Amino acid sequence: MESGGIKGRNLLGISGVPNHPRETGTTLAANLLSRFRMQIAFQPPAAPGYIPPEIPLNEADRLADLRELDILDTPAEERFDRIVRLTSKFFEAPISYVALVDEDRQWFKSRIGMEPEETPRESSFCGHAILQDEPLIVPDARKDMRFAGNPLVLGEPFVRFYAGQPLRSPGGLKVGTLCVLDRRPRDLTEKELRILHDLAQLVEHELALRDVIAAQKEAITAKEALAAAQEDLARTVRDLKESNKKAEQLLQNILPDGLAAELRTRGRVEPVHYEEACVLFADFCGFTKVASSMTPRELVDELNDCFCHFDWAVGRHGVEKLKTIGDGYLAAAGLPESKPDDALRLLRAAIEMRDFMRERQQEHAASGKPSWDVRIGLHAGPLVAGVVGVRKIAYDVWGDTVNTASRIESAGEPGRINVSAEFYERVRDQVTAEPRGQVGCKSKGLLEMFFIDSVK
Secondary structure (H helix, E strand, O other): OOOOOOOOOOOOOOOOOOOOOOOOOHHHHHHHHHHHHHHHOOOOOOEOOEOOOOOOOOHHHHHHHHHHHOOOOOOOOHHHHHHHHHHHHHHOOOEEEEEEEOOOEEEEEEEEOOOOOEEEHHHOOHHHHOOOOOOEEEOOHHHOOOOOOOHHHHOOOOOOEEEEEEEEOOOOOEEEEEEEEEOOOOOOOHHHHHHHHHHHHHHHHHHHHHHHHOOOOOOOOHHHHHHHHHHHHHHHHHHHHHHHHHHHHHHOOOOOOOHHHHHHHHOOOOOEEEEEEEEEEEEEEOHHHHHOOOOHHHHHHHHHHHHHHHHHHHHHOOOEEEEEEOOEEEEEEOOOOOOOOHHHHHHHHHHHHHHHHHHHHHHHHHHOOOOOEEEEEEEEEEEEEEEEOOOOOEEEEEOHHHHHHHHHHHOOOOOOEEEEHHHHHHHHHHEEEEEEEEEEEOOOEEEEEEEEEEEO
16 A cells, blocks of 8 residues: 555545545645546547556655655666666666656656656556556557557567566655566566565665655645645646547547547548548458367457557558458558558558568467468558447448458468559559469459569
């Protein structure tokens, strides 16, 4: 727990939340504010694929403890650097750091393998770690819905594994973390978890030394604290006007950018005709046969592994995932806004999907596990996009371009990317391709196709 507290009913009247020993006067009013904010401020995902950390109920006290340490934005110190070096060496991790979490950022007091001195709190792993007592362990960020689309996962430093042990202030509140990151999936043993805890205690010891050196601040009277809290409450009421913007972010996990506001204000999204968009269909070959030899758990796990990587690939290249249909995967580029490199970005995502499946087949073959291959089809042309339904709404696309993309995929071969002539014309100078000539397609007759092997 965060503190010893006062037995019986706590001062805030919140079940399950004990009082801090100092929770009188200033902190009572400040925590009343924190409770009010938690009740009105739902934290939806800031961007498709990741969830920002919530604000702790004791945020006012936590930030006060952090400021009392007087350590933010101070120069590097060997006593912290030594612990971080030891942590990185013991866990054989390329990235390790001591992070302190203030209102809107995580600031690195000491770091190895991280270029910036700070990153936003809303996209931080450590913001989640300080919400719990035990260390936060994320074996594979690409498979965790809280972090799969996080900028630190999609871009530098390309985090896959995260372990963060909360750091407590001398007052007992969690002000930061000692972290270990890796660019590959992994986990920690019980022994390693204990060592991470022990190393974190060394950091806490150093923080306590600074706290001992610093002079204690005088307490503000209850009247002054109450006046300050009233001022903050007035500010919070004004902030309510911004809450609608945050609510729109929740819809961004379902809808492309820009359409969430339209849905909130009008209750529906107007269908749009696009003169040109690029569509990707991917389908697993031999799925039914392989699936019949798997348990339900094995089947779902295998599909999840594949689709998680597909989601990561399309997110990395700015492509819009539309849906999965059984063992099929549908994505598009050029929605809701077209860009000159739509076709090339969609192709790069397709190549990452294909290469991932090749590596997975080799791994499965080496261990004697069954596996399936993937066929990928790409086509370009006009289509209509819109939102259907009122419950569990879906953003979808329709038109001959979509149907043709499906036929192009069906006319391909396992492990290859088959594209139409229309799509090929948009990337022909940037790819290595194999002409296939006229190939018969169900309900489409003969269509000119190409196998694309790579981007030059």
